[in-house]
Structure formats: structure tokens, C-alpha cells
Amino acid sequence: MTQNANPIKHQIYLSLPNDMYTQLTPKRVESPALLALNHDLLHQYGVESDWFEDVEGINFLSGNGDYSSSDPVAMAYAGHQFGYYSPLLGDGRAHMLGQIQTRDGNYVDVQLKGSGRTPYSRGGDGRATVGAVIREYLIGEAMAGLGIPTTRTIAILSTGENVMRDYQMVPGGIQVRAASSHIRVGSFQYAYAKSGESGVKALADHLIEHHYPELSDLDDKYPALLEAIGNRQAHLIAKWMLVGFIHGVMNTDNMSLVGETIDFGPCAFMDEFKAGKVFSSIDRESRYAWNQQANIGYWNLSRLAETLLPLFDSDDEQAIKIAETRLQPYVSTFQDAFQQGLKAKLGITSDSEIAEDLINHALPTLEREGIDFTLFFDALTRHAQGESDAQLLSLFSAPDVGQAWLSQWEQVRDRGEDVISAMRRANPALIARNHQVEKAIDDAMERNDFTLFHRLAEALKTPYDVSEDNRDLQAAPEPQERVLRTFCGT
Known part of the structure; x- marks a missing residue:
């Protein structure tokens, strides 16, 4: 160039x-x-x-x-x-x-x-x-x-x-x-209302040409497009949730159709685990809480499907059946991606009854104990790699609960090197801590000081391998540093 x-x-x-x-x-x-x-x-x-x-x-x-x-x-x-x-x-x-x-x-x-x-x-x-x-x-x-x-x-x-x-x-x-694209569910909703079938078809053809070319020669390319979008969205939301990310405003105009995270203004990463956690100041009904994100993904896809019905079949009932069939894999795809991801985070490959019990109760245990999501899985990974269990156990408010959980985990976890490596790839040591992001913003806005911004921007590129100089960025917030609400800032 x-x-x-x-x-x-x-x-x-x-x-x-x-x-x-x-x-x-x-x-x-x-x-x-x-x-x-x-x-x-x-x-x-x-x-x-x-x-x-x-x-x-x-x-x-x-x-x-x-x-x-x-x-x-x-x-x-x-x-x-x-x-x-x-x-x-x-x-x-x-x-x-x-x-x-x-x-x-x-x-x-x-x-x-x-x-x-x-x-x-x-x-x-x-x-x-x-x-x-x-x-x-x-x-x-x-x-x-x-x-x-x-x-x-x-x-x-x-x-x-x-x-x-x-x-x-x-x-x-x-x-x-x-x-990759700025086409959203809301783009199709607008095209449907403005131009009907012709507008939706033009938008669908654009999306297939530029982002789903593998579908272009299919006889059923429009139903296949809905299913492919759902597949990407299911995997994306599972990835969000497995690192404690909460988008904040999953409106249909904020859902990209190429499987990318977009328009995440009031988003946040969880500190202590809470399944119903909400940060966004405008989400007063907890519609977009951490544990609602997969459901909302399906709801948004259903709104997309409504606009695509004319491209599926001229018979309304048949078109709806096609849409339902193509949406159905989203649920199992998300569940499988999330479950497999959680097993990777825990270093478990077994499907035994005791392993399943530990997996199903891992996150509720974190919630009851008020344990930091990222610190827990990082400490668990480092213990699997041979470090002491002291830091892991210190995260539990009740020592006996921590010891009992760790004993059960030791019974079911896999000790293979490949599994431990997979744990590290599944469990970041560093996330964009809300209080650190807020401090970087305050420093820049109030003092024109971009030191922390540049430091975070560089450190966040390698969240699985934190340098000694950046160990302080891993720390959970002190009580006075906790961010309870986030704002779009537009």
C-alpha cells in the first residue's frame, strides 16, 4: 500500500x-x-x-x-x-x-x-x-x-x-x-417494515454474499442463513458467559448478524459471581442479566425470523414451521458450548455422576460464597498446575465448604497435561476490571492522564499470561472501588 x-x-x-x-x-x-x-x-x-x-x-x-x-x-x-x-x-x-x-x-x-x-x-x-x-x-x-x-x-x-x-x-x-459488518437484527426489522419482502431479500443476499458465501448455492439458503446466524450467536453468548461478561443492552438493534460483539456501552465483567447480575443503569427489570443472555439471544433471533418468513415459503404456516425448525438448534448449540466450556474451566472430562454433580453445583457454590469469578478459576488453574491450594481456599468464606468442594474436585478432575493446558486457555488471569476501566476513564477525563488506559490496553491483549508488572491489575476491587452501575456514556 x-x-x-x-x-x-x-x-x-x-x-x-x-x-x-x-x-x-x-x-x-x-x-x-x-x-x-x-x-x-x-x-x-x-x-x-x-x-x-x-x-x-x-x-x-x-x-x-x-x-x-x-x-x-x-x-x-x-x-x-x-x-x-x-x-x-x-x-x-x-x-x-x-x-x-x-x-x-x-x-x-x-x-x-x-x-x-x-x-x-x-x-x-x-x-x-x-x-x-x-x-x-x-x-x-x-x-x-x-x-x-x-x-x-x-x-x-x-x-x-x-x-x-x-x-x-x-x-x-x-x-x-x-x-466485519454493521448489519443487525434491527436492520432486517427496518427493511421488512419499509420495503417488505424485496427489502429483506436484498439485505439477506448482501449478508450471504459478504459473510455467509458457503450458503449462496443452496436451494434453501434463506432458512440456512437463519440457522447459521443462530449458530454463531449461540457460540458468542456462551463465550461471553464463560468469562463473566454481561453485554448490558441486548436490544435487537445491538445484535450483529455475523457473530461479533457490538454496541457494548454499559457492559461489564462480573467480579463476584451472581447469576442474575446486572450492571447497566437502564436495565431496571434485569432483562439482560448474565443468566438471561442466552434466552434473549433466542428472542432476538425469533424477531429476525419473523422478517425472513416471506423468503421461506409463500404459505404462512409452512414458513413458520421452517423458522421453528431452523431456530431449534440454537438451544442445544448454546447448551453444549456452555457446558463444554464449563467443563474445560474445571478441568473435567468425565461424565460420571459425581462429576456432573460438581459441574452443576460449581457456580451456585461460587454465588453462595460470594467468590470472585475470575480469581476462582485462575486460582483453580494454578493449583492444577501444581501451586498450593492456599489462595483458592482463601476465596471461600467458610473454610470447610472450600475444603469439601476441593476434595470433590480432586476426585473428578483430569490430571492430563492437555486438560490442564485447556484449563489455562479457558480461564483468563486478567479481565477488564470495572474499577480499573473507570479509573482509566476518570484519569483521562479529569486529568488528561492516559497512563492507565495505555497500560490496560496493552495488558488486556494477553489475559492468560500476565506479567509481574501487571499483577496488580488482577485484583478484585476494594469495597469502596466496586462499580455497581455502568452507563452508556453516549
């Missing part, structure tokens, strides 16, 4: 029906500055970083560039938000600049968040805070380090302007987000 050339050279969404997007450019800002650039991600894509660091690139990514030869768009979609349908949502503060072609020939969306008002802003200011984009950067790096498909951040910029949040002025920021 030519040095200092804009690598964003495509706009695949222009092939969709016109009512699926609005062409418009980002809004100018006062004095943009690059705060962080994800060199590792650009290297992974095979893209030079020079353009992103020079004046032309920074201006283009902030709304101050020359867009005469490009086609930025804001995408339209609908969605069920906490179960209630909104017919028009869309990118209210985002602009899709286009796609980068990676070294392996794939295309990656490049979207700005916080880049100004659009026709879908619904009264919002179209901006984001530096704190909000820091959160998404760090959580994206954490998810990628854990091997969980996710949107990523290429760069974050400051705008030189303040925005009003919670009755105070705070620094404004822009996130340059990368994703």
Missing part, C-alpha cells in the same frame, strides 16, 4: 436499497487530535499506520476532511429496545466511512462514533465523550484478547470541544470503530 494513502476505499452498503441508509458527511469539530492508535490491529489488517497519524488522516477521521471522493453513510435500522419496538432508530451519532481491504482479502467496516448528528439522532447531539470511547476501546481489546469475536477500535480522537453529560461539560471524543 502507498504510504500516507487513505486505505478506506470502498462502500459496500451503497449496494443496498436506498432507504437503508442516508449519505452524509461527518460534522466538523474544533481541533481534532489523535489520542490513541491501535497499531497492532492495523498490522493485523496489513494496513500502514502513517495515514492515520498525519494531518490528512486525522482530519478525515474527525469530520474535518475532504469527502468529495468518498461515500460516508449513516445506516437506518429499527429495533426492540427492552422489548418495545421502535420503528426507526439508526446511526444517531455514527458515520460509516467505508471499508478497508485487509491483507487476506476481507473487507472491514470503518465507522466513526461521536461524529455528529444524523437524520436518526432523535434529539441527541450526535457526539460522544472521551470516556465512552475509552471504555469501548478497552472492552474491545479485552474481548479480542480473550478470543471472543468483537468490534474493535482503530483509533480514538479528541474533538477539542466539550459535550454536556449529566449536567456538566466533559471532553468530546470520536471512536474509529472496525467491524
Whole structure:
């Protein structure tokens, strides 16, 4: 690639029906500055970083560039938000600049968040805070380090302007987000309501062409698409739950159809295990609690299926039967992925009755004892690798309960080296601790200090192998550091 050339050279969404997007450019800002650039991600894509660091690139990514030869768009979609349908949502503060072609020939969306008002802003200011984009950067790096498909951040910029949040002025920021796709369940809901079968077909064909090409020659490619989306979603949610991740707002407009984690503003990783744990300040009914995520995944897929029915069969009853059949594997796929993942975390390969009993009661035991989810499985892994059981037992409030549980585990766990290695791969030593993320945000917002942000961003790339210098990042929060609520920050 030519040095200092804009690598964003495509706009695949222009092939969709016109009512699926609005062409418009980002809004100018006062004095943009690059705060962080994800060199590792650009290297992974095979893209030079020079353009992103020079004046032309920074201006283009902030709304101050020359867009005469490009086609930025804001995408339209609908969605069920906490179960209630909104017919028009869309990118209210985002602009899709286009796609980068990676070294392996794939295309990656490049979207700005916080880049100004659009026709879908619904009264919002179209901006984001530096704190909000820091959160998404760090959580994206954490998810990628854990091997969980996710949107990523290429760069974050400051705008030189303040925005009003919670009755105070705070620094404004822009996130340059990368994703395989920004097509959501809500995209299909909007297409169905706006254009009916023709709109849904155009969107389904786009998704198959770019993300499910293996289905393109099938006679039943549309039902197969629903099943394939469900398969990816089942595996994604199982991976979330196995590391204690809570998305926070699993509305249908926040569910990517390529199996990536997207729009995780008020998300969090659990500290102490609690199956019904909720962090998001707007999830007042616990709709998106940790233990509800798989159910919500199915509910969202059902809303997708409703839009696809005309493509399944002209007979409504037959179309519904096809949808039900194609949705059915989601449940068993999730259950199997989660159960196998939990067995890997525990280092158990046996299917004996005593092993099954321990597996089924492991998480309830953690909840009763108020044990930190990540610390427990890390300590268990290190004990399996030969370390003392002292740290593991210290996590139990009742020593006799801890000793009894450990004795039962010793009876059923596998001691094979491959199993122990699998335990390590299943049990991160480091997660994006909520209190550390909040501190990084506070440092940046209040003191313009990005030291902790950069440190976390680097450490979270290798969550299974923590350096001695980063051991303090593993610690659970002190009582006064506990984060009880998280916010979208838009």
C-alpha cells in the first residue's frame, strides 16, 4: 500500500436499497487530535499506520476532511429496545466511512462514533465523550484478547470541544470503530417494515454474499442463513458467559448478524459471581442479566425470523414451521458450548455422576460464597498446575465448604497435561476490571492522564499470561472501588 494513502476505499452498503441508509458527511469539530492508535490491529489488517497519524488522516477521521471522493453513510435500522419496538432508530451519532481491504482479502467496516448528528439522532447531539470511547476501546481489546469475536477500535480522537453529560461539560471524543459488518437484527426489522419482502431479500443476499458465501448455492439458503446466524450467536453468548461478561443492552438493534460483539456501552465483567447480575443503569427489570443472555439471544433471533418468513415459503404456516425448525438448534448449540466450556474451566472430562454433580453445583457454590469469578478459576488453574491450594481456599468464606468442594474436585478432575493446558486457555488471569476501566476513564477525563488506559490496553491483549508488572491489575476491587452501575456514556 502507498504510504500516507487513505486505505478506506470502498462502500459496500451503497449496494443496498436506498432507504437503508442516508449519505452524509461527518460534522466538523474544533481541533481534532489523535489520542490513541491501535497499531497492532492495523498490522493485523496489513494496513500502514502513517495515514492515520498525519494531518490528512486525522482530519478525515474527525469530520474535518475532504469527502468529495468518498461515500460516508449513516445506516437506518429499527429495533426492540427492552422489548418495545421502535420503528426507526439508526446511526444517531455514527458515520460509516467505508471499508478497508485487509491483507487476506476481507473487507472491514470503518465507522466513526461521536461524529455528529444524523437524520436518526432523535434529539441527541450526535457526539460522544472521551470516556465512552475509552471504555469501548478497552472492552474491545479485552474481548479480542480473550478470543471472543468483537468490534474493535482503530483509533480514538479528541474533538477539542466539550459535550454536556449529566449536567456538566466533559471532553468530546470520536471512536474509529472496525467491524466485519454493521448489519443487525434491527436492520432486517427496518427493511421488512419499509420495503417488505424485496427489502429483506436484498439485505439477506448482501449478508450471504459478504459473510455467509458457503450458503449462496443452496436451494434453501434463506432458512440456512437463519440457522447459521443462530449458530454463531449461540457460540458468542456462551463465550461471553464463560468469562463473566454481561453485554448490558441486548436490544435487537445491538445484535450483529455475523457473530461479533457490538454496541457494548454499559457492559461489564462480573467480579463476584451472581447469576442474575446486572450492571447497566437502564436495565431496571434485569432483562439482560448474565443468566438471561442466552434466552434473549433466542428472542432476538425469533424477531429476525419473523422478517425472513416471506423468503421461506409463500404459505404462512409452512414458513413458520421452517423458522421453528431452523431456530431449534440454537438451544442445544448454546447448551453444549456452555457446558463444554464449563467443563474445560474445571478441568473435567468425565461424565460420571459425581462429576456432573460438581459441574452443576460449581457456580451456585461460587454465588453462595460470594467468590470472585475470575480469581476462582485462575486460582483453580494454578493449583492444577501444581501451586498450593492456599489462595483458592482463601476465596471461600467458610473454610470447610472450600475444603469439601476441593476434595470433590480432586476426585473428578483430569490430571492430563492437555486438560490442564485447556484449563489455562479457558480461564483468563486478567479481565477488564470495572474499577480499573473507570479509573482509566476518570484519569483521562479529569486529568488528561492516559497512563492507565495505555497500560490496560496493552495488558488486556494477553489475559492468560500476565506479567509481574501487571499483577496488580488482577485484583478484585476494594469495597469502596466496586462499580455497581455502568452507563452508556453516549
